[in-house]
Amino acid sequence: MFRNSKFSTFLLLLLTYLANYRTESTNFDQEYAKEILSSAQQEKDWLVSIRRKIHENPELAFQEFNTSALIRSKLDELGIFYEYPFAKTGLVAQIGSGSRPVVALRADMDALPLQELVEWDHKSKLDGLMHGCGHDAHTTMLLGAAKLLHRRKHKLKGTVRLLFQPGEEGGAGASHMIKEGALGGAEAIFGMHVDFTNPTGSISSVPGPILAAVSFFEAKIVGKGGHGAAPHHSIDPVVAASYTILALQQLISREVDPLHSQVLSITYVRAGTALNVIPSSVELGGTLRSLTTKGLHRLQQRVKEVIEGQAGILRCTAHVDMKEEKFPPYPACFNDEGLHEHVERVGSLLLGAENVKKGKKVMAGEDFAFYQEVIPGEIFNIGIRNEAIGAVHSPHSPYFFLDEDVLPIGAAVHAAVAEIYLRNHSHF
Numbered sequence: 001m002f003r004n005s006k007f008s009t010f011l012l013l014l015l016t017y018l019a020n021y022r023t024e025s026t027n028f029d030q031e032y033a034k035e036i037l038s039s040a041q042q043e044k045d046w047l048v049s050i051r052r053k054i055h056e057n058p059e060l061a062f063q064e065f066n067t068s069a070l071i072r073s074k075l076d077e078l079g080i081f082y083e084y085p086f087a088k089t090g091l092v093a094q095i096g097s098g099s100r101p102v103v104a105l106r107a108d109m110d111a112l113p114l115q116e117l118v119e120w121d122h123k124s125k126l127d128g129l130m131h132g133c134g135h136d137a138h139t140t141m142l143l144g145a146a147k148l149l150h151r152r153k154h155k156l157k158g159t160v161r162l163l164f165q166p167g168e169e170g171g172a173g174a175s176h177m178i179k180e181g182a183l184g185g186a187e188a189i190f191g192m193h194v195d196f197t198n199p200t201g202s203i204s205s206v207p208g209p210i211l212a213a214v215s216f217f218e219a220k221i222v223g224k225g226g227h228g229a230a231p232h233h234s235i236d237p238v239v240a241a242s243y244t245i246l247a248l249q250q251l252i253s254r255e256v257d258p259l260h261s262q263v264l265s266i267t268y269v270r271a272g273t274a275l276n277v278i279p280s281s282v283e284l285g286g287t288l289r290s291l292t293t294k295g296l297h298r299l300q301q302r303v304k305e306v307i308e309g310q311a312g313i314l315r316c317t318a319h320v321d322m323k324e325e326k327f328p329p330y331p332a333c334f335n336d337e338g339l340h341e342h343v344e345r346v347g348s349l350l351l352g353a354e355n356v357k358k359g360k361k362v363m364a365g366e367d368f369a370f371y372q373e374v375i376p377g378e379i380f381n382i383g384i385r386n387e388a389i390g391a392v393h394s395p396h397s398p399y400f401f402l403d404e405d406v407l408p409i410g411a412a413v414h415a416a417v418a419e420i421y422l423r424n425h426s427h428f
């Protein structure tokens with residue numbers, strides 16, 4: 001009960017103002033969502049033609065010369081400013097006021113050493129190379145976002161940096177982009193990855209840890225070869241390797257908190273070829289994963305200790321190589337809570353709340369994690385599943401096929417995520 005009538009009048013006015021403001025801003029958001037989606041849909045043919053061109057001409061990590069040239073030519077046509085090169089083939093486009101806040105969007109450009117087995121008009125023209133992880137679509141959607149944002153550049157309440165990066169597939173392209181200054185003054189970064197488990201027109205993600213820290217290793221266990229009939233004259237590396245492989249499995253089951261996710265998989269073992277000869281050495285290798293970067297470092301250390309120690313018990317010597325030159329370890333992806341909520345809000349606005357799904361954590365790696373070590377970031381999935389056209393295969397499958405309807409949707413989502421972020425974080 002309000003005793004003071006002046007105060008209650010003031011309160012009533014304030015509430016009415018706030019209610020109107022809310023309705024106005026909701027209407028504004030809905031208008032905006034409609035506008036950005038319809039502008040993106042009008043660009044569908046443009047987007048499809050770019051994506052098909054990239055798909056037909058896949059390029060491996062750090063060799064994305066033609067892909068990069070195509071992106072630059074499109075940006076030139078649009079009159080969008082960019083800096084080039086970063087990390088050999090990468091580039092950064094910049095749109096907006098040039099002042100803070102600065103927000104970054106990222107797409108990866110590299111393809112896989114994989115033979116495409118999908119028969120369609122725009123199949124890869126290069127044998128043994130395929131865009132089997134959707135990076136052709138990521139690049140296209142970011143280019144689409146550039147076009148949409150450029151058209152609205154006078155309305156942007158800050159600056160958007162659009163990062164086209166090389167070498168996501170094992171090359172840690174993101175870390176090179178960062179070293180060369182690609183983030184500029186960005187205070188937050190968003191990335192999208194296509195997702196074959198959810199239908200086109202939906203997005204999904206989770207806050208906190210979402211993708212694993214990843215590294216690889218190889219080991220050589222050396223003994224002394226000899227005749228299979230006289231094992232006492234040899235030092236058998238096969239038995240030593242067998243104990244070693246089993247001992248490694250205890251690292252996860254006995255040393256890691258059961259509530260912390262880690263994986264250790266031995267994926268190959270190579271030894272002799274004859275049926276009656278004990279080989280002189282055994283080679284083996286595999287991958288290590290952890291949902292925290294710290295967990296991965298510990299696991300790497302223990303893997304080395306166990307292989308060397310276990311081989312030594314059986315009189316062998318072991319050399320462990322973490323392959324960090326060729327396959328730099330990736331940190332874990334950790335989604336910022338606030339940015340995650342932002343993506344969910346923008347997703348609901350554009351696609352409807354029912355199309356913002358709860359995502360899943362997976363033990364795959366993603367070099368987006370390098371950006372998230374420097375500034376808060378959010379990586380989310382965008383659905384491409386469409387059973388009617390066979391878009392049902394997982395990335396890295398030779399049958400991977402994506403629903404191109406995602407292209408305008410992804411362009412609009414990318415653009416809106418950045419534009420609304422700037423609106424919410426502008427201090428002027």
Ligand code: NI
Nearest residue numbers: 133134135193
């Ligand atoms: Ni990928």
